[in-house]
Amino acid sequence: MSAPDPQVTVFETVGGQPFFDRLCRRFYERVDVDPVLRPLYPDDAEAYEASERWLALFLGQYWGGPGTYSETRGHPRLRMRHAGFLVGRRERDAWYDAMAAAVADTCASSGAPEGVADQLLGYFAMAADHLQNAPQ
Secondary structure, X not given: OOOOOOOOOHHHHOOOHHHHHHHHHHHHHHHHHOOOOHHHOOXXXXXXXXXXXXXXXXXXXXXXXXXXXXXXXOOOOHHHHOOOOOOOHHHHHHHHXXXXXXXXXXXXXXXXXXXXXXXXXXXXXXXXXXXOOOOO
C-alpha cells in the first residue's frame, strides 16, 4: 500500500462535509443517552441542534474543508468556548469514548480509508485532554 498523498486533506479523503455531519450525528446520539455528557449540553432543542452543527462545521474546517465555521463564528477558541463547563477526567473520558464510538461507526459505514480513524482519534484524544479543566 502506498503512503497517503500529503496534498489530499482528510476532508477530501472522506468525501467532504457529509462525513463530518454523520460523525457528529452519531456522536450526539450518544450524548443524548449518556448520563455524564447530557447535562453538559443545552436543554433547549434549538441550541442543542446548533451545537451539533457547529461541531460538524468546525471539524470539517479543521480537517481541510471550507472556513465556514470561522467565517460565521470567528476563531474557534476551543478552550475558551468550553471554559464554563466543568470537565474532569470522568467527563473527558465519557466524551472521548462517545466520540471514539462515533468515529468507528462513521468510518466503517462510509468506507473511510485505513488510517483515517487513527488520525481522527489522535486529534480527539488531544482535544479531550486539552479541555480538561477540573481536578481528577
